[in-house]
Amino acid sequence: MRGRDEDTGEFFSPSRSQNRREALEVLALAEKLVALTEAQLAKLPVPEALLPHIRETKRITAHVAHKRQLAFLAKQMRREDEDALETLRDAMDENGEAARREVAAMHRVEQWRERLLEDGDAALAGLLDEYPQADRQRLRQLVRNTLEERKRNKPPHSFRELYRELRAAILGQGAGDEADHDDETSPEQE
Structure with a gap:
């Protein structure tokens, strides 16, 4: 009762x-x-x-x-x-706060990737100001490889690797944890 x-x-x-x-x-x-x-x-x-x-x-x-x-x-x-x-x-919950944060983080990583591919060293300097733990040499190499892939119409391996490297730098996650997240890359990689 x-x-x-x-x-x-x-x-x-x-x-x-x-x-x-x-x-x-x-x-x-x-x-x-x-x-x-x-x-x-x-x-x-x-x-x-x-x-x-x-x-x-x-x-x-x-x-x-x-x-x-x-x-x-x-x-x-x-x-x-x-x-x-x-x-x-x-x-x-797909509409939950955690899902929104993850989607926002994914978009932030994709925006940085596009900035690096379009603006080169100027964008890299901005990225390193904001995220000093990022590996300048590795990112520069991945940007070069991605641009070369696009020029030769090759599969987007470096494009995906650049995403994983940026995600690790921006979100502070280990790059090894991201190896199985190729499906999270953006549809622009075609």
Whole structure:
């Protein structure tokens, strides 16, 4: 029984219906997590305690057993801090703040790449003023190679590598982490 405040008449806790709606939202989130690949999961801020449960749920294929394991995963998720679940929802939401930040960062990297290809050393000097950790020599070499690729109508290998190098410099990520993100390069590379 949830009880009421005698002075205001408000309920002390959420109704059973509200609790059920929240539980179903967590179950839906659990289903989305289980549907993701390992690479996609690695990019999300999933609490470490949930990862073994997610993997176990993925492993089970029998319908009833999978459904039962999914319910168990949702139960474990409800034990997590609400802020952690909200961060996870936001990271998974295409319209969420995290997605907007990532798209903005991608556009910023693409703009720098185009500036480097169009303006050359002047743009490189501006980039190095803003991001002093960037490798001047490597960027200069990639710009030269990219321009040569375009002139000879070759595949855009250096164009992609320039994107990865800029992303590592601008976002502070290791260039090795970006090796599998060729699909994130812009459509202008044709």
